[in-house]
Amino acid sequence: MATLGPDDESFELKQDQELRFEVENAPIEIEVTSGLAEIFGVELVKSKKYLFPIGAKGAVFTWQGCAITMKNARKNMTYVSKDTTPMNYYMNVHIILEKQRDEAENDSKRGPITMIVGPQDVGKSTLCHILLNYAVRMPGLNRKPIFIDLDVGQGEISVPGTIGALVIERPATIEDGFSQLAPIVYNFGHLTPTANMDLYQHCVERLWKSVDERMNKDAKTNASGMIINTCGWIKGDGFKCLLACAKRLRVDNILVLDQERLYQELKRDLPKTTDVVLLHKSGGVVDRTRQYRSEARDKRIKEYFYGSRLKPFNPHSFDVKFGEVQIYKIGAPVLPDSCMPLGVTATDFLTKVVLVQPGPSLLHHLLAMSFATTEQEIIDTNIIGFVCVTNVDMQRQTISVLCLQARPLPCTKLILTDIQYMDSN
Structure with missing residues (x-):
């Protein structure tokens, strides 16, 4: 030594x-x-x-x-x-989930769908990691649970402003976390569900349909179930959002971390068939400041484009002419009810796809790339990645983008997000 x-x-x-x-x-x-x-x-x-x-x-x-x-x-x-330490409680949860997976596998049914909820900074992401790692470490069982991340504020599967799903086949590594091979990612484009609740729920519904289809094709994944991470927004509309997500994702178990009131409210409002369990948070969990969260988001975006210390990426920078792409945004300003056309609701505006004219306002924004062929497909289809706008030249009618692959762009339809990143490399 x-x-x-x-x-x-x-x-x-x-x-x-x-x-x-x-x-x-x-x-x-x-x-x-x-x-x-x-x-x-x-x-x-x-x-x-x-x-x-x-x-x-x-x-x-x-x-x-x-x-x-x-x-x-x-x-x-x-x-x-x-x-x-609450680790003994977490191990008990793992043992119960394993029994449910065994039953599902024996009966050729879907495994446990477990959602982890609670306020900010109680260790929701950490508990997700623990339960996923324990599942795939089970010897000889070949567990393949799906990790779903609904926390648009941090973005663990992709960049902030997205929700996504990832099949977990092996334990995470200390350096790089879980393997990011073939994730399903939907672009929401904002850092909090409050920015557009209708679009957020639409993304959750589309994610469910994609995950459901994947699970139906793989018996091991189907029996292994899901572990779902959520935002720390739990009051008022945030609580309604949790209930809606639990319904859309057909949740069987909800683990509530360090919030007895939320536990009681969920017990009251969820069907009796949904098991709601109250767990203690770890004493090592610390509160994160707004500045820390902002820096963590920038770090996550930087890692998306440049990789990690052990697995660096070499992104490409090139110009794209305005005429080579169509840039859209999702959500138009909502008009008062008195100004609404007959038969049109506010939801129609919140999920409306609007063509954007390229200009200086695009600078430093992330643009999601989509293989969609129609405007409706833009909100219904998962995305294939992101580019970051590093310069806008109105005279030459071009935007400069940071992209993981070399010219040309793999698609012509881009979606404007509220997520910004100042590339300093």
Whole structure:
């Protein structure tokens, strides 16, 4: 074992203990020297060194006990938790879901569809990761659950402003998370469902139809069910949104994190056939500031175009003539009821596809790419990716775009989003 430096530290964790860390001042390197440990359901390989950059937060948990060395521990926030970890409760949930998957497989039925809800910063995404990793780590069962992310504010499967689904076939990696092979992504184009509730629910319905079709084609995926992450908006219209999503996605189980009132409201308003369970959040969960969330969104978009430290991408930058593409936006200003044409409702305006004339207002916006052939297909069809507008030249009638593939664009129909990114590379 390497000699510890003055800022390094070694930890002996007992059974069911958790080592929490926040990387604030210098990257942390973690190595398990004996025993077994995991981070959010991902098993750590003994004697392998894992590097966590500034801004990273996590918790090393052990079921049986382990020894860990951590470089730069004293330069950052690191401590062994003294409070009771909720991991035993999470394991009990996993065991119940496994029984439901076994029953579904034996009866050739659909597996458990589980939605995780709660306010901001209670660990919803973390619990999703834990349950998905535990499912695919089951030896010899070949579980393939579908992860659905409805949190448009952060965008874990694609960029912020989208909802998506991903078949999980193997555990995540510490460095890059889950494999992003062949996701289904629908463009919403805003950072909160409040921006256009009708469009949001339409996207959820279209996502369900795509996922339902995929599950019907694969018995293992069908029996493995779904794990669904949601936004932290739970009051007023946010609660109505959760109820609508639960109905559209045919949810069987709802796990409520750290919000007893929400638990009681869901128990009251959902069908008795839906199991609603209240769980405690981890004591290591920290509140994230608005600035942190904004920086996290920028980081996620940057990773979309440029990749990660271990898997860098080399995006292309090129000009596109105005006449080579058609740019649309979804949603037109809603008129007062007295001005509405006969038979037209506000929903028709909120999901209306409008052609946009290229101009300086496109600068730094993300544009979703679509293989749609008609305007109706633009809101009904999943997208194939994004480009970022880095320059608009009105004199030359061109826009400069950042794109993952070389010229030309794979499609001619682009959808304007409210998501902006300032490319500094």
